[in-house]
Amino acid sequence: MVLALCGPQAAPAASSPPSDSARRSYEQGVALFREGDADAAIEALKKAVAQNPRFAEAYHVLGLVYFQSKRNPDEAIKAFKQALKVGPPSGELFNDLADVYLAQGRGSEAEEALRQVLDLAPGNEEAHLDLARLYEERRDLPNAVKMYQSLLRVRPDHAEALYHLANLYDSQGDIKMAREQLAHLTQANPRHADAWYLQGRLAERGNDLHAAAASFQQAIAARPDFVDAHYNLGFVYRSQGRLAEAEREFLEVIRYRPEYAEAHLNLGMVYTSLNRLDEAEKEHERAVALKPNSAEAHYNLGVFYELQRRDMGKALAQYRRYRDLGGRDERVERIIGGGP
Numbered sequence: 001m002v003l004a005l006c007g008p009q010a011a012p013a014a015s016s017p018p019s020d021s022a023r024r025s026y027e028q029g030v031a032l033f034r035e036g037d038a039d040a041a042i043e044a045l046k047k048a049v050a051q052n053p054r055f056a057e058a059y060h061v062l063g064l065v066y067f068q069s070k071r072n073p074d075e076a077i078k079a080f081k082q083a084l085k086v087g088p089p090s091g092e093l094f095n096d097l098a099d100v101y102l103a104q105g106r107g108s109e110a111e112e113a114l115r116q117v118l119d120l121a122p123g124n125e126e127a128h129l130d131l132a133r134l135y136e137e138r139r140d141l142p143n144a145v146k147m148y149q150s151l152l153r154v155r156p157d158h159a160e161a162l163y164h165l166a167n168l169y170d171s172q173g174d175i176k177m178a179r180e181q182l183a184h185l186t187q188a189n190p191r192h193a194d195a196w197y198l199q200g201r202l203a204e205r206g207n208d209l210h211a212a213a214a215s216f217q218q219a220i221a222a223r224p225d226f227v228d229a230h231y232n233l234g235f236v237y238r239s240q241g242r243l244a245e246a247e248r249e250f251l252e253v254i255r256y257r258p259e260y261a262e263a264h265l266n267l268g269m270v271y272t273s274l275n276r277l278d279e280a281e282k283e284h285e286r287a288v289a290l291k292p293n294s295a296e297a298h299y300n301l302g303v304f305y306e307l308q309r310r311d312m313g314k315a316l317a318q319y320r321r322y323r324d325l326g327g328r329d330e331r332v333e334r335i336i337g338g339g340p
Contacts, residue, residue: 022051026058033061038069049082056087064096073100091121098130107134123154132164141168157188163195175202186218193223200232209236227256231263238270246270261291265300277308288318295327302332 029044042065048058063079066072080097084090094116101110111134117127128151135144148165151158166181179202185195200215216233219226234249247270253263268283284304287297302318305311319332 019052022048022055022058025051026055026061029058029065030061033065033069036069038065041065042070054086056083056090059083059086060090060093060096063100067096067100067103073104076100089116089120091117091124091127094120095124095127095130098127102130102134107138110134125151125154125158128154129158129160132161136164136168141172144168157184159185159189159192159195162188163192163198166195166198170198170202175206178202190218191222193219193226193229196222197226197229197232200229204232204236209240212236213240225256227253227260230256231260231266234263234266238266243270243273247274259290261287261294261297264290265297268300268304272304272308280304280308293325295322295325298322298325299327299329299332306335 025044025048029041029048032038032041032044042062045058045062045065049055049062052058059079060083063076063083066079067076077097077100080093080100083093084097087093094113098110098113098117101107101113111131114127114131114134117124118131121127128147132144132147132151135141135147145165145168148161148168151161152165155161162181162185166178166185169175169178169181179199182195182199182202185192186199189195196215196219200212200219203209203212203215213233213236216229216236219229220233223229230249230252234246234253237243237246237249247267250263250267250270253260254267257263264283265287268280268287271277271280271283281304284297284301287294288301291297298318299322302315302322305318306315309315316336319336322329322332323336
């Protein structure tokens with residue numbers, strides 16, 4: 001129930017019809033709740049249920065005030081349970097009760113309430129989604145998959161269900177099914193940046209760099225400041241030898257997130273390939289400064305000093321740091337001679 005958007009409704013048939021005075025108190029409470037005066041709303045709603053102790057709708061709204069405005073989940077639960085006691089079963093009421101349990105981390109009680117919602121209203125999308133998320137949090141992936149699938153039978157183009165289901169299939173190694181969900185999602189919602197990004201990652205892992213680049217480009221078109229999409233697109237371009245385009249993407253990453261050490265590292269590699277050695281050295285050193293405990297950054301800086309600057313003193317210092325950080329490379333071990 002979203003009181004800010006709904007007007008007063010008739011009380012449920014199974015509860016006692018409210019008297020005129022109880023109805024007036026209820027309507028006053030709803031108006032005060034909308035205006036943000038929670039204390040006065042509680043006073044008016046308590047008056048309504050005192051005038052009619054079987055006024056289920058007033059208990060329901062009272063629970064919402066306690067939960068949404070007063071951040072008092074215990075009182076909210078009491079009010080919702082009283083509404084269920086004096087009125088007929090309500091999917092909306094069970095859903096609001098589940099929201100309180102979820103906020104408290106009471107997953108078993110939330111699950112029970114959400115199951116009640118679906119018994120009463122099998123097409124309730126919010127209950128499907130909340131249950132699926134609950135199962136995901138528990139790492140109960142089979143039931144999470146079933147619940148997302150059930151939601152998609154209710155609404156086949158539900159973006160969140162399609163996206164999360166794709167992630168679950170990916171985590172289970174079912175790439176074909178993951179791609180099917182993403183294809184459906186990007187067709188239904190071409191501006192879903194996260195779906196394009198995940199599609200790009202799947203293509204990249206399958207070594208289909210052309211498809212990966214196309215998906216990352218779509219992700220960026222949908223969300224121009226999508227840093228990870230810029231980074232992965234830059235990485236794909238570097239792998240394809242498209243160095244100018246790779247430079248552009250890594251510079252975009254750094255523009256949005258200057259502390260992104262891996263972007264500086266990859267940009268240094270691009271500049272090395274372009275024989276822009278002063279810029280390459282600066283980027284490699286920046287990567288090490290940003291992430292001093294990165295064995296990879298020290299290794300790459302060592303390679304740069306050794307092969308591009310012919311400075312073995314500096315290279316050895318980086319290789320030793322690389323080894324100290326747990327890096328293992330036979331060539332490096334031979335160069336430093338296994339010494340300290």
